[in-house]
Amino acid sequence: MQMNLSTRQLRAFVALAELRNFTRAAVACHLSQSAFSSLIRTLEDDLGLRLFDRSTRHVDLTVEGREFALSAQRVLLEMDTALGQLRERAALERGKASLALLPSLAAGWLPAVLAGYRAQHPGIEVEVFDILSEPCIERVRNGQADFAIAATRAETPELRAEPFHTDEFHLVAHSGHALLALPEVKPRDLLPFDFVHLSRNTSVRQYLEAATLPLQMRTLLEVDQLATVMGMVRAGLGISVVPALALFHFQQTGIATRLLKWPQLRRAIYLVRRRDRSLSLAAQSLCDWIMARRPVASEAAAPVAASRKRID
Amino acid sequence: MQMNLSTRQLRAFVALAELRNFTRAAVACHLSQSAFSSLIRTLEDDLGLRLFDRSTRHVDLTVEGREFALSAQRVLLEMDTALGQLRERAALERGKASLALLPSLAAGWLPAVLAGYRAQHPGIEVEVFDILSEPCIERVRNGQADFAIAATRAETPELRAEPFHTDEFHLVAHSGHALLALPEVKPRDLLPFDFVHLSRNTSVRQYLEAATLPLQMRTLLEVDQLATVMGMVRAGLGISVVPALALFHFQQTGIATRLLKWPQLRRAIYLVRRRDRSLSLAAQSLCDWIMARRPVASEAAAPVAASRKRID
DNA sequence: CGATCTTACGGGATTCGTAAACATA
DNA sequence: TATGTTTACGAATCCCGTAAGATCG
Numbered sequence: 088m089q090m091n092l093s094t095r096q097l098r099a100f101v102a103l104a105e106l107r108n109f110t111r112a113a114v115a116c117h118l119s120q121s122a123f124s125s126l127i128r129t130l131e132d133d134l135g136l137r138l139f140d141r142s143t144r145h146v147d148l149t150v151e152g153r154e155f156a157l158s159a160q161r162v163l164l165e166m167d168t169a170l171g172q173l174r175e176r177a178a179l180e181r182g183k184a185s186l187a188l189l190p191s192l193a194a195g196w197l198p199a200v201l202a203g204y205r206a207q208h209p210g211i212e213v214e215v216f217d218i219l220s221e222p223c224i225e226r227v228r229n230g231q232a233d234f235a236i237a238a239t240r241a242e243t244p245e246l247r248a249e250p251f252h253t254d255e256f257h258l259v260a261h262s263g264h265a266l267l268a269l270p271e272v273k274p275r276d277l278l279p280f281d282f283v284h285l286s287r288n289t290s291v292r293q294y295l296e297a298a299t300l301p302l303q304m305r306t307l308l309e310v311d312q313l314a315t316v317m318g319m320v321r322a323g324l325g326i327s328v329v330p331a332l333a334l335f336h337f338q339q340t341g342i343a344t345r346l347l348k349w350p351q352l353r354r355a356i357y358l359v360r361r362r363d364r365s366l367s368l369a370a371q372s373l374c375d376w377i378m379a380r381r382p383v384a385s386e387a388a389a390p391v392a393a394s395r396k397r398i399d
Numbered sequence: 400m401q402m403n404l405s406t407r408q409l410r411a412f413v414a415l416a417e418l419r420n421f422t423r424a425a426v427a428c429h430l431s432q433s434a435f436s437s438l439i440r441t442l443e444d445d446l447g448l449r450l451f452d453r454s455t456r457h458v459d460l461t462v463e464g465r466e467f468a469l470s471a472q473r474v475l476l477e478m479d480t481a482l483g484q485l486r487e488r489a490a491l492e493r494g495k496a497s498l499a500l501l502p503s504l505a506a507g508w509l510p511a512v513l514a515g516y517r518a519q520h521p522g523i524e525v526e527v528f529d530i531l532s533e534p535c536i537e538r539v540r541n542g543q544a545d546f547a548i549a550a551t552r553a554e555t556p557e558l559r560a561e562p563f564h565t566d567e568f569h570l571v572a573h574s575g576h577a578l579l580a581l582p583e584v585k586p587r588d589l590l591p592f593d594f595v596h597l598s599r600n601t602s603v604r605q606y607l608e609a610a611t612l613p614l615q616m617r618t619l620l621e622v623d624q625l626a627t628v629m630g631m632v633r634a635g636l637g638i639s640v641v642p643a644l645a646l647f648h649f650q651q652t653g654i655a656t657r658l659l660k661w662p663q664l665r666r667a668i669y670l671v672r673r674r675d676r677s678l679s680l681a682a683q684s685l686c687d688w689i690m691a692r693r694p695v696a697s698e699a700a701a702p703v704a705a706s707r708k709r710i711d
Numbered sequence: 712c713g714a715t716c717t718t719a720c721g722g723g724a725t726t727c728g729t730a731a732a733c734a735t736a
Numbered sequence: 737t738a739t740g741t742t743t744a745c746g747a748a749t750c751c752c753g754t755a756a757g758a759t760c761g
Contacts, residue, residue, distance in 0.1 A: 458715095
């Protein structure tokens, strides 16, 4: 049973079965006629029976050869299908990639990047989880996502993290707010004003509290979505501090922004993936594409503004 | 797409996919570990992508490898099935053979021969056409029967005939009939008695008429079946002349038989098959079996008597 | 350091193509 | 005799196993 049949043998057999002529079948297989002949001979010897009745004038399948031809064609078809699918994946014409990333990245930076990627690889299905850092990491850990872009440096035996971006923070306030007139804004300058916070499980909130400790800000309210923060700020109810990647929410008339040059207030963002398994070709290509187009620190605001045009 | 994949490569791949260990998979494939390694490497190179993530401690399928594993297993299963079926046919454990032969042979000689064949090859399906010579030949010509045993020497560009048997004829009459007392029975001795003929399209009738020309026998009646002839003869209505192969019909009390040693009255029987196509392995084995057990002229009556016990 | 995969390399088997021999209509 | 298959044989290639090298836990 441990027989070494090659697809070339099967193809030669099928070709001869169809053409019923050694010379023409040999040409079809890009072989000399004699090599083709011994190929068939070897196949028959391996199988232990004759597949063709042949004279110098006539070649035809035996009864057993006729049965084998059906199987051989089926096997070759299946093989070609499998190879075709594999080739499509290798050529990035088909596949699936899933990434988990922060909502601000998903809404502000990702769309333009993903649009370019999809234009180049329309056959690759992309799945996006736009969720907070912790769930992002969890999706990678349990295999739901191929990789994540999150604010957690998840270096574990399972996970590998590499720097993706460093995000600076901006003050956002209603136009004409008193803070905007100061030559420089420092942490304690924020204390007198009502502040719109994001919830405590966001990385933004955590970075902000770490940077202002031990000062206590005046909390107007605490919300989950940056869009809500924007609404509050635009209405003049309070001020807030948001990372550059989220600035696109605030580029509206009536809102002013100002970069905060606090050395301790910089959000590190990482690309996180599993250590033990390689990415699928599709996921790897998406990862490469994304890494090549990650936001540059000095131009953080610019691509955000560019992408804003797309999502409005 | 013209890629030369061998089943050994596929088997090695599947083995490694299951065992996730080069060393053990190499053993399972009866290869050295290094040969196995380069086999996998070659397969990956041929396909143009990596099938396994491997370190010195851990081997696992890539996403693409996982997809290919499913296809490979399916292909191997199909291949094994095909090879298994072919091997069954080569081992004569399965197959089909069909033969057309004269009713007298089918009823008298064939059963014991076929019983032995079936005992040895229970998986081979045998189809029997028990019909007259002309239809026998026709069945071979149109492919319904693999070969025929008939009284026609069918030597055409399409058909090949080889001698199978020479059949002698016997007088059959009611016990105590006057003819049985003669020292020798000659053609003209039959003329005074009522004669039970077989129909004109039987070879028996044709041989008999050729041997008695230009004499005209006294026809009592003309029937199609030898069993009917027997009934008539046993009832004393008439006499008849039948070939040795049909004598088993007449081995009954009340009927006597006598060999007619007329030189011109010998029926030649041929095995007829197509020239252009070889027999299937099953048909060839049945043909060989049958040729090895064909009735011997001098003992014509003996196997008939023996087989008669089986069919009564 | 030990287990495991990869690379290097020589020998043997396989396969190829050219050319001659062979077979059939 | 013409067409087409098989056989003979030297050359190139492929494949295997031994042994040394590299790598990860």
